[in-house]
Amino acid sequence: MTVPTPNLDALRFQNLVDDAKQLLPILYPLWTDHNVSDPGVALLEACAQRIDRLSHWLDQVPDRSVRLLLHHLDADPYPAVPARVNLTVTGTGEIPAGTELIDPSHSVSWYTTSKVTETSSGATVQAVAAEWVSEELGTSSGEPGQRFTATRPLIQVLGLPDGPDQESPVLTVPGGPWTLEPSFSNTTASDKVYTLDPSTGEIGFAPVTPYSDGPRQQGATPPEGAPITLSYWAVLPAPPQPTDLVLPGVQVVIDGYEEALPAETPDEALQRLALGLVPVRRAVTASDYETVLRQSLPAVTRTHTYPADLGATESIAMAAAYAEAGGTAGRAGTLRVRPDRGGRSANAYIRFESPRFPVGRALLHLYSEEVTGEGARVSVRAAGNDDWDAADLDSSNEPGGRGAWVTADVRSCEWAEFDITSIVRESVTAGGSSFSVQVTGDPEADSDFEVVLSSGPGVRAPRLSTDDGADLTVVVIPSGQVEAARTELESVRLLGARVLVKAPTPYEVSVIVDAQLWVSPQDFEGVEAAETAIENSVRGYLDWLTGGEEGTGWPFGKPLRVADLYQLLEGHPDIRTLNRVLLLNGSGVSVDEIRGLAEDSLPDLDTLMLSTRTLEVTVAPIGGDPKVVRATVRGLAPGKQADVDFDALDAMPAVPTGPANADGVATADHTYGGPGTYLVKAVFKTDQVDHSGQIVYVIDPEETP
Template sequence: MTDPPPDPSDASDASGVPVPDLDDLRFQPLVDAAKRALPQRAPEWTDHNVSDPGVTLIEACAERTDQLLYRVHRMTARQRYALLRLMGVTPLPASPARIAVMFARADGTTGRREIPEGTEVRTEGEQPVVLATTAPLTLAEGQSAGVVEAVEQLVPVTEALGTSDGLPGGRFATRHRPWGPGTPVSEPRFGPPLTVRVGDTVWPAVRTFAEAGPDDQIYWWDDASCEVVLGPRVPAEGGSEQHGNVPLEGTGISVEYQVYRGRKGSLPTGTPLTVVSQAGLSATVHSVLAPSEDAEDWRQALERAGLGLAPLRRAVTAADHEQIIGEHVAGLARVRVTALTRPTDSRVPTALTQPPRPAEVLACAVAARDPLRAVHYFDDGGTITPLPLPLGGPGDPDGGDAGDAVPGPVARAKCLDAVIRTGEDNPRLWFYGAECLWDGEGASPQDISSAFPDLPDDFSSQLDEVAVLADPASADAYELFFFKGETFYHRAYTRTDRAFVPQAGSRGVRSLISEAFPGLSPQCQVSPDAVAVIGGVFFFMKGTRTEPALWRREDDPLQVLLVPRFEEDPAEALPEGACDIPADVLQSVVGVVGASRLLGERLRVGKPRYHRFGIAATVRPWSSTAADQERSRRAAEQALRRFFHPTAGGPDGRGWPWGRRVHAGDVFTVLETVPEVRGATDVSLLAGDGDGSVPSVEVSDGGLVLVGDVDIDVDITEG
């Protein structure tokens, strides 16, 4: 296949800056990438010559992939929208926000008060979000507040689309996707409610140009590409025919339509609102019933079309599980399906960072059980030198251990690949070249293949690193990891006196580092300098980098994390047991997951881990009166509890993000937006239920937060 001649519009600009080639994946690199994967994926496949039938299949697949990529990368936006149009798929416009508004008396009256349907409320600012109530609300005598639903109002847009060039078939795209009613009506109009002006004349819309004559001033709305289309000239017997009038060259074309703001119109719970036409009332966002959404792009429309054309009944990805559970199980506010692969605490022990450890190490020895220090071995001018560092911080760990020095055979070989030990008082096992050696007088080197006869041949020499993970259920059980290149081999062993014996029933597994330790950077996924295991977390060292990761076992189940719907006010503290999943809901989820999962897939259903923390803050009120002080304290506490709420918190009001840690800056951000608070002067995060100040609250992968005690101090001093 030959590439087309270069398009002058795609060439480098006048300054000589070349335009990048976005379609740079060709046939031969695809073949080469497939061949490089064969030793790890199919080690028994050794013939990689072009005469091998398997290589012929690889080349055939690479050629087909190359052709598909070539065509996809040259598909224009108009072609994509034409395909959408043929499928009958139309991207959806932005949707409005639907909220519950709390009206409260602000004038001290106590009599009966009627708040009619259609009462408008709005936010502050130059471009306020305007909402209108959808039902009347009555405040009975003595009732101070009430809640009613409100919906966002449309925003009018007047837009100049351009000028006519005097040619048939002109197309003029709008900047936004106009809103159109989706409810059925007896005589639906064609297209959204647009007002198209050509010059000073309003042109109506038609469903088709087929019956239009050359003088008919009409337009057609292309809902897929969001364009106003003028009359085309089409071939006909004996020539061509014009369908629809063509404006004179230079005629201005404008349009008027209405849109919703999309996510710009999102209103988090607690947002203060101004009541437009009702005096003596204040209003706030009580809860979000349906958040606003941006207009769809063509990718989202295709995804939605696929889901509609083929209803999802079998879950292949985590997102499939989440969608199926959300569609078929009631009573849940949030669902998260994840492998839980990120450590709860991503901080790296000081002893593993640089400085003080060397920039590049040959190996790192850390005890598998109750480690106290890390011993880094590095090349010091041809001599392998140990550097012991306490895991708690920099300093001399009591002068180190005389056994930290490398044994004579290792020193003479001037080669060290790995060092492992099961405990601080247990002997070490040294790996160098194709040999290994235990500590102690009289110990003699032995081939790695003899000490570990189950190892594949390519893991019997020149290892990058060996790591050991202790089994907490058994004092002598360990998992050994042999790293080499981009792969590793692991198996369960039992430690005896200066030997590791494979556990009965266990089997060795070869895996890719990138797949078994997701989240690692590309630098650490290949040939790590050292790997230390501390508290079940693997710390990969490569050059100056040290990255934590969790090992994802091949048979680890996916975690199905469920958050129930809360009836309580998100501004109040959650009662004990509010996060528990009702038994009937849990049973429904188990049934749905069991019916939709793939054969052999394992899932564990339950609630996420909630990280409880406390908050202490000092705020300043607008005045020093006792009422204002109490109002400021109460408003600050409610805003904080609402912001960190599992289902109504977070920056978007949809719940605290999964796995996101909490910083003191988050608390400052919340307090700065509370109208009753003049400012915040001091903020502290408290671990657990207030057991001490912490710089941040670490949140596990797939975890959420719960606010415990909130201590708000009101400062009335001037300054």
């Protein structure tokens, strides 16, 4: 179905006047004199006459003006397409692009459009019906801006090689070679260049254009009387469908045939434009950026675009501790992120409102695995002083991570702030998910206090743009296409638009599934197949491209909840009883939900452990101390032993059980170092399969002596 082109010249003078008069009683009831002598009616008739003339002019726009409009909209009409055949070729060597195949029944030549390097076992290639022609288009008048048109539809982009000993297409003018250019925007008066419209076969020479300092010649002009000759591959408009193609020494099988297509007309291009079928070449909205990447980079499998503006102030509560001589008291510090005046970038700063800082100096320490502190600065201000005092950071490698510190005078005051934007941004840019800040007194000044803030797992890190003032962030999957996407979007963004292109921010999670299967535990192959199906379900649910409830990829920034995993697995056909599902964050802590995620965050499933109870394992404390436990393993053959890993998440050395009794039961003892969540796994190895079972054992800090 096509969209009909409207006839803009259908509005006539009298129709416009009559329509206007019919609206007068509705819009202006007091206007009762509708005769031609009324001045108001005279004005209506004058407007109707003007509209009648304008609508006539609009329908008289020549094709050349329409083509210029389409060109500026990146909707140039498509050129003609030659007839094509898909071939399977079998031979002994290489077939270059442009190899001629003869149709003996119709004396038509077909040419391969790509190179085939190996044909011994059969290879596929496409061939087109074409003809190399040299055509004299006319004679130059010596005037700038001349145009000439080829009489045959030409081929420019189907992969055909150069013509006989020359490039394709080639323009021949006495006096030297001429170069094909897409436009005259970067050419000078001496450049021998021309343009070519592949849909019409029209070539153009450089015009003279007006500038503020006078007219300027955009390129050279062929001398008067010079013949203009164009050599090119021409489309055969309606070649017969071949039944046999001959290439000496090669077996050729025709697998398919497609007819030649004429060049698209301006009207057809306008219809395509109206249907939204034109590639986006200029990104204005957020969706435009994603559309451009889908059209131009097929390797980009998924994108996500969102405004980089933080909008309003955000606060991140962080664990805080305060200690001073004479005792310990709980005090709070806050790390805040706030936008600048323009609302685009943000500052990260720490504000302490209590306790009062002692007279003297304070040392600010920052620790992170990513932060170096090199070149970063920290600004400090305190109550009674509105100015920020900048201080250079000293840095060094600290055990367990890199550290940086600054010495600042804070004196006794109601509050103090430390602006740590640059160093936090360095951590975020490097992929950091956690860092800590420590403020201590200066021992030399006898000021003894300490405040520690740590952003642990599950606490949202400051959402700072790595590109100051970016208006839009475009997230690209896979990460290997980030640089290509950045280059592509740079060419289509609006002037002044600031776009940050980056890979997703992964957050590490682990999942433990404790379930009983429908399949018999002794059916080892069935157990393995069921475990594989369960693992595929979980990994597929969290997949960046095919996961989520819609199957289109896990949503960016969506919190992951353990309830989602229960809902996924409760209806799994291989699971008889779902005993327990645990969701662990990046530090191995069991949580109900991964919160505080950035807009571009996606889950990275680090570990998936399945407990399907081929062996039954139970863990119980000995003597009332939850840290001293005994693991009981059931399901062993009498006299056999199992290896028990009391902390499978941390790869502790396994502890062997004693020999199983007549009921197939064996035990092993262990003492834990402290509270935590532990995965206890028992394994009995045979030559064919590993029998295993596991259970989660939790030691609550409140129950620990």
